Each structure stands twice: as structure tokens, then as C-alpha cells.
């Protein structure tokens with residue numbers, strides 16, 4: 015592939031040259047930071063801020079020895095990348111995945127800084143990961159490795175310092191084990207507030223109403239705010255999804271409840287399609303029971319190329335990064351690509367889509383519902399309050415609608431794409447705070 019010569023890549027190359035670091039435009043982290051720096055250039059921010067944002071503040075790597083059920087030992091590699099905390103404590107999910115790499119975690123941490131800033135949440139950005147396939151271990155092995163990871167992270171996490179949450183491969187149960195382990199290490203007088211060390215906990219143990227569906231719910235609120243301006247009506251849309259886990263299945267069920275029709279889904283077990291519509295609720299039950307969409311009787315199995323070329327109004331990637339590359343983008347027949355996953359679209363794919371008139375709604379706007387309700391959970395824990403789902407949804411809608419309006423207004427003002435506008439709206443806020451606080455010493 016030719017080296018990237020866009021202004022974004024050139025600007026990123028200059029910054030990394032200054033940092034005496036290498037630059038690789040095929041790498042996800044460099045692609046993402048290039049786009050962020052491109053937005054920073056549109057705002058003409060100081061070189062200081064570009065340098066600060068270019069690298070995370072801390073990159074923590076731990077190795078966790080764990081005894082498996084058969085008596086053998088395994089060593090698991092864990093990461094916590096803390097990108098920036100100028101706006102508040104570091105915040106970001108913990109991912110369990112067999113193929114996870116440091117650059118992926120750095121990218122996700124950077125995106126968390128941008129996401130929290132865009133939504134004006136009092137949090138910085140972080141992300142963590144454990145290199146493990148959670149489906150390949152027993153429940154008790156999963157518990158042991160989770161507790162060992164939490165202990166290894168030690169004081170690098172905390173309710174006032176760095177607050178993990180669920181992401182791919184993790185859930186409320188894993189958050190409960192993390193919180194319990196952390197509480198066991200906490201001093202007696204801080205044990206109550208210590209449970210705020212993680213969000214996305216079970217409802218019975220300090221979790222928030224509405225957290226499980228929050229990312230999908232937030233995405234629907236963003237669509238409510240933006241689709242009318244594109245002459246689209248959410249009650250008359252068709253959509254397809256990559257991923258039918260937390261984000262994908264909730265997005266599908268909530269959009270179906272609004273009258274939209276699910277046409278095709280692809281996950282790690284295969285792809286399915288039904289021109290007449292797939293029942294999102296029945297599919298969620300099937301995935302819960304079997305682990306994937308494969309074998310669902312309410313649709314036909316299709317191959318990946320046919321999945322990408324199924325005509326729909328909204329194409330919603332809700333699985334891994336970079337699942338929409340140029341080849342996929344050339345196949346897509348949709349009006350809007352809605353990024354539910356983080357960084358699902360490669361820069362070349364995005365360029366192609368914009369050229370063919372497909373709008374791309376960026377992840378830091380669309381999937382911020384999860385971290386927003388995490389913020390509500392953290393707030394409820396601190397104040398010993400319990401909000402009902404109605405209140406959570408009402409407040410979530412307000413945050414998501416304002417973010418969408420912010421992005422729209424910035425895109426208009428700077429005459430740029432929605433992605434650059436979302437980064438610019440985030441960076442403008444961070445820039446103001448750095449200006450007021452200054453940079454120590």
C-alpha cells in the first residue's frame with residue numbers, strides 16, 4: 015500500500031518526528047491520532063496540545079500467573095493505558111480478547127479521551143485489556159484471572175483516579191469481581207466508596223438502571239437528533255449489524271421497537287439475512303442460548319460479501335475495530351454508516367464512503383451512551399442514590415442530543431466531516447481546560 019500523503023498523515027508524521035518516535039500509517043493508533051491531529055489543525059490549536067494528545071500519559075502492562083482447573087499454570091498479559099486526565103479521572107472499559115495488542119488499547123484510550131470531552135463528562139480517557147479468550151476458560155478460571163488482574167493493577171485504578179467498565183468480552187459479573195477484589199484491599203473507612211472503582215456493575219451491587227442497554231440507547235438518541243435533518247424517519251428504516259453482543263443486540267432491539275427493520279447480521283459465527291426482517295428479540299434469545307447468530311431459524315445463512323452488500327438504510331458495525339475496509343466499503347449499499355463499535359471504519363473506507371455520498375456518523379458520538387450512564391452510575395455511588403430507568407434515560411437523551419448538536423454545529427462552522435467535527439468539538443473543550451490550568455511546572 016502507498017504511504018499516506020494526506021495533510022492528516024503529514025501533520026502526524028511531523029509530530030512523531032518531533033517526539034523522536036516512529037510513525038506507521040498502516041497502524042490503527044497512527045491512523046486515529048492522524049485524524050485527531052487533523053481536527054486540531056482545523057482549530058489551529060497550540061503545538062503543545064498536539065504533542066500532549068499524541069501519546070498516552072501512562073502505558074501499564076502486567077502479567078498475571080493463574081492456576082487453571084487442570085492444575086497447570088498460565089500467564090496472562092494485561093494492559094491499562096491512561097491517555098489523558100485533564101478533565102477528570104481516567105475512564106474506559108476493560109476488554110477480554112485473545113488477540114488484543116497494545117496499539118489497539120492505546121487507540122481505544124485516545125478515543126475515550128475524545129468521547130468524554132465531546133460529551134462534556136468530567137472524565138479523562140483510558141482503556142484496559144486482558145489477552146484471553148473468555149469463551150475458552152471456565153467460570154472459576156475467569157474469576158481467578160479477573161481478581162489477579164485487579165490485584166496486579168493495584169493503585170493504578172481507583173474511584174477517584176481510573177475507573178474501568180465493561181467492553182468486549184467483559185460484563186457486569188466481571189465488574190463485580192473487580193470491585194469486590196478492589197474493596198478487599200481498601201481501608202475500612204473507604205470500603206463503601208471503593209465500589210465506585212468500576213462501573214457497569216450488577217444492579218444489586220451498585221450498578222445503574224439502564225446501564226446494560228445504555229450504548230444502544232444512546233445511539234438511538236443520536237439518530238433521533240440527526241436523522242430528521244437527513245430526511246430519514248427512524249420508524250421506516252432498514253438496518254444491518256456486525257456484532258450481536260451487548261451493543262449490537264440492544265441497538266437492534268431498540269431500533270425494532272421504534273419500527274425499524276433488521277435485515278442482516280454478521281458475528282464471529284457467521285452471517286444471516288432475511289429480506290422480510292429478522293426478529294431482533296428472538297435473535298437475542300438465540301445468541302444468548304447458543305453463543306452466536308449461526309443456526310438462527312428466522313433467517314438464511316449468507317456469506318460475508320453478500321452480508322456487506324445487502325441494501326439497507328443504516329449499516330451499523332458493532333464488533334471489532336477496522337471491520338469496514340475499502341473492499342467492504344465498495345460493497346456497501348447504505349445511506350448512513352453508524353459507528354457503534356470503536357474505530358470500525360478504515361480511513362480509506364471512510365474516504366470512499368463520503369465520496370459516494372454515504373454519511374459516516376463517528377463512534378465517539380454514537381457509542382458514548384455507555385460511558386455516559388457509567389458516569390451516572392459513578393455519581394449515584396458517590397451520592398448513595400438510586401435513579402430509576404426513566405431518569406437515567408431522560409438524562410442520557412439530553413447528553414446525547416447536545417453532543418449531536420455540538421458535532422453538527424462544528425461540522426457546519428469548520429466545513430468538515432462529522433468525524434473531524436466530533437474530534438474538533440472534543441479538542442476545543444480540552445484546549446480551554448489546558449489554557450486555564452496551564453501545564454505543570
Ligand SMILES: NC(=O)c1ccc[n+]([C@@H]2O[C@H](COP(=O)([O-])OP(=O)(O)OC[C@H]3O[C@@H](n4cnc5c(N)ncnc54)[C@H](O)[C@@H]3O)[C@@H](O)[C@H]2O)c1
Pocket residue numbers: 180181182183184229256257258259260261262280281282283306332333334335354355356381382384385
Ligand atoms: N459495551 C459497551 O458499553 C460499549 C460502549 C462503547 C463502545 N463499545 C464498543 O462496541 C463494540 C462491541 O462491544 P460489545 O460490548 O457489544 O462486545 P460484546 O463482547 O458483547 O460483543 C461483541 C460482538 O462482536 C462479534 N464479533 C467478534 N469478533 C467478530 C468477527 N471477527 N466478525 C464479526 N463479529 C465479531 C461477536 O460475535 C459479538 O457479537 C466494541 O468495539 C466496543 O469497544 C462497547
